[in-house]
Amino acid sequence: MRQFKTFSVMAGLGVVVFLAAPALAAPFAYHDYNSMVTELEGFATAFPGLAEHWTAQDLYGLPTVPDGAVELEHHILRITNESLGFDKPEVLMVGVQHGDEIVSLEVCLELARLLLESYGTDPWLTELVDRREIYFMPLVNPHGFNHGVRASPGTEGSEDMNRDHIYDRCDPGFCGDDVSLSTVGARAIHEVARRHLFRVLLDYHGGIEIIIHPWGSPLHDMGNTESPDDRIHNRLGLRMQSFGGPYNGLSPVGTSTDLLGAVHGPLDDSAYASSWDVANADATWPTDGWRAAAYTIEISNQKMPPVATLGGDADLLTPGGSEDGYVPKNLRVGLAAIDIAEPYLMWTNRDSIPTTITASETVTVEWQVRGCFEVDETRVRFGNDVDPLNTFSGQTAAQQQIAGTPCFGSPTTFSASVTFPSEGTYYLTPAARVDSSLLTQNNPVPPGTSPQSWLVRSRTEDGVLAMNAVEPTEINTITGQQFWGTEALEITVGEPGLIFADGFESGDTSAW
Ligand SMILES: [Zn+2]
Structure with a gap:
């Protein structure tokens, strides 16, 4: 002490x-x-x-x-x-x-x-x-x-x-x-x-x-x-x-x-x-x-x-x-x-989501938002780009939870149903924006100074905030993001009865 x-x-x-x-x-x-x-x-x-x-x-x-x-x-x-x-x-x-x-x-x-x-x-x-x-x-x-x-x-x-x-x-x-x-x-x-x-x-x-x-x-x-x-x-x-x-x-x-x-x-x-x-x-x-x-x-x-x-x-x-x-x-x-070091999303039902569906079907996505205090906004984003967090053609309605402890201990499990507009290959991820309230200040010393910590800045600003390359063998960066996602899931949406023809590459026998 x-x-x-x-x-x-x-x-x-x-x-x-x-x-x-x-x-x-x-x-x-x-x-x-x-x-x-x-x-x-x-x-x-x-x-x-x-x-x-x-x-x-x-x-x-x-x-x-x-x-x-x-x-x-x-x-x-x-x-x-x-x-x-x-x-x-x-x-x-x-x-x-x-x-x-x-x-x-x-x-x-x-x-x-x-x-x-x-x-x-x-x-x-x-x-x-x-x-x-x-x-x-x-x-x-x-x-x-x-x-x-x-x-x-x-x-x-x-x-x-x-x-x-x-x-x-x-x-x-x-x-x-x-x-x-x-x-x-x-x-x-x-x-x-x-x-x-x-x-x-x-x-x-x-x-x-x-x-x-x-x-x-x-x-x-x-x-x-x-x-x-x-x-x-x-x-x-x-x-x-x-x-x-x-x-x-x-x-x-x-x-x-x-x-x-x-x-x-x-x-x-x-x-x-x-x-x-x-x-x-x-x-x-x-x-x-x-x-x-x-x-x-x-x-x-x-x-x-x-x-x-x-x-x-x-x-x-x-x-x-x-x-x-x-x-x-x-x-x-x-x-x-x-x-708390960085926000992260855990996709709680990923393994049970079918990766090949027909255009009339919906998929239900369940996820948690962690490494934060409040969930300002969360939803599922999807599209034909492999990075649906940032490039998406559709998203589900925004959900929010700022009361209680939605991100820690027994985190809230969010759920949304996704319907795809047409046939094709889609990528989807749950996405979230968190903790904007950390920017609120009362009477900071030095006066007028905005939050300086990596913790706050990395979740409220976009872009590269820091790069550290003292050791050429280990380069560390901090890239700020206002939206956080997780590894995207690829789903093939096919015409009923033609799924396998569209959904699998030649030589892929894993479905049989
Ligand atoms: Zn001590």
Whole structure:
């Protein structure tokens, strides 16, 4: 956690709550550095094509951190379906900036495990692994972790890593840390960040139970603390609160300055604003990609809560589930963040739609709109072009749902019947426009600044918003769209009795 404005507040919130601890079928436990490395290597071995494991030392040539005879490294795990490429919405999960807040490592590891072990069995989690690149830096302060202390060794001495990032630096001489990225862990995060375009960052901590977001630096600590993206920060924060659920109480949501106190160089403000409020970012370390919706997730009132409160792996997707605890709760917080990275549509009856029909028949399409808060408009588009989302000759009536949670949890299933005007080959897709309300602002600081986050801009603007090619082997782009669709379905509409003659290519015997 951050330092408090008022330490009596911390004492009040730090009361240990002894929860009933029933025997769990598969309880979570704490890792040490070596068992974490074994775990990460095991993920990459057990799930080739889904998980990759590196260190920042391997990738970027950063120095190791000596600890006695051991050279500690900064580990990186990526989870995505690699067969679908590497130009997908990216999300970053960070753990243990503060070395004694070790519960954050366990949340990262178990979230990674859940995604991998659910692939191919849980439809939603499979979609997330297919459609996202999820990066984990689960232990960015291994030296502090090994010694059970908050600080990390850096070039300015023993440092607080969450004051070491590039936004709103401390003026020289006014605090102990006025040089950016002087810890290897902060530098490692920067090297990852400048090669990617993260839509969401979750920075897990422990010591209090809150979900906080920008503004969080002294630059914005006077009066109103609302960022230009306060609406998405608040909406997603409340979703994470709700899906995290009631274990030891719902976690309050608010700005870092309001709920905890402002600090120079925090990761959340740096990840949110460094690439657009460049006047207040350290020009020594430029990045094009830091426009993430960024959160500090404070997991538990204790930095190392008792093992019995970590929970177990039954019923992980259910808030308040049978083995709930701090790990399941905050793993669900992570899933909500991964889900929102980009709107996506799931076609729930695609397999049962006939691909060859006669002109008098109709087809019924059922779909869900996900990765959003509100469905402003959704319908089925169709035509003879292979890209019916953008080039269509017909569409069904618009439907809308802006109340409740149509896109998440138990999403609304929309349905429409399509009748084709004539014979021919048609392509169709459900389509949706979402979340225009995120453009609504109250009193943003800086005044007059429109939403800057990739999350908002990529769903409310059209066209290429960003391209990142620091690594020639991995080019990342963000292309904004106001309408979202999914893989089109080809349907052949034929004259009754002549379907097969028109509907199949020569030599195709699959119908017989
Ligand atoms: Zn912390």
